[in-house]
Amino acid sequence: MEQKIKEMKDIFKYTGIILIIAGIMTSCKGKDDPKPDEDTQAAIIEALQGTWTANEVRKDQTVISDFADFSLTISEKNYTTQNGSPVWPESGSYDFETAEAESEFLRQDGRLFTANVNNGVLTIVIVYEEETGRGEYGTYEFVME
Known part of the structure; x- marks a missing residue:
């Protein structure tokens, strides 16, 4: 049972890290150049x-x-x-x-x-x-x- 709890905590921890990284990457996305090509x-x-x-x-x-x-x-x-x-x-x-x-x-x-x-x-x-x-x-x- 303790092993399953540890696995669940690890899943939540890694999921949180992935979400944070995804958020940072999205916010760092460069501004689109409004000038037409x-x-x-x-x-x-x-x-x-x-x-x-x-x-x-x-x-x-x-x-x-x-x-x-x-x-x-x-x-x-x-x-x-x-x-x-x-x-x-x-x-x-x-x-x-x-x-x-x-x-x-x-x-x-x-x-x-x-x-x-x-x-x-x-x-x-x-x-x-x-x-x-x-x-x-x-x-x-x-x-x-």
């Missing part, structure tokens, strides 16, 4: 290519007319704009550097934006805060075709 990046960049014209622009969920003639031309990881000031510079670049999702990009000026293409419509959301204090701050959503 090269093939996915190429497909996303391909979908963004072209000249897009604003159909509707919202600032903090309210439709505005400030960007009625806004257009954005994307070529590879570069862009040019017309009538995008102050939210969009006339030209620049973007990349996936600090992306936390496949649809998140970082502009050369350090501003993050999201971009999604669905059924021929490009939607870009960017949080903008003008440094000169003219009150251009807010979340802008550009819906373009």
Whole structure:
């Protein structure tokens, strides 16, 4: 009987050790890189290519007319704009550097934006805060075709 009790204690002890090791290994697992792989990046960049014209622009969920003639031309990881000031510079670049999702990009000026293409419509959301204090701050959503 004492032998069986000793065996049971050993089983519990080894089971506990295995569970602890498994827990440590699980917690030490590296963080997944949120940046999309090269093939996915190429497909996303391909979908963004072209000249897009604003159909509707919202600032903090309210439709505005400030960007009625806004257009954005994307070529590879570069862009040019017309009538995008102050939210969009006339030209620049973007990349996936600090992306936390496949649809998140970082502009050369350090501003993050999201971009999604669905059924021929490009939607870009960017949080903008003008440094000169003219009150251009807010979340802008550009819906373009």
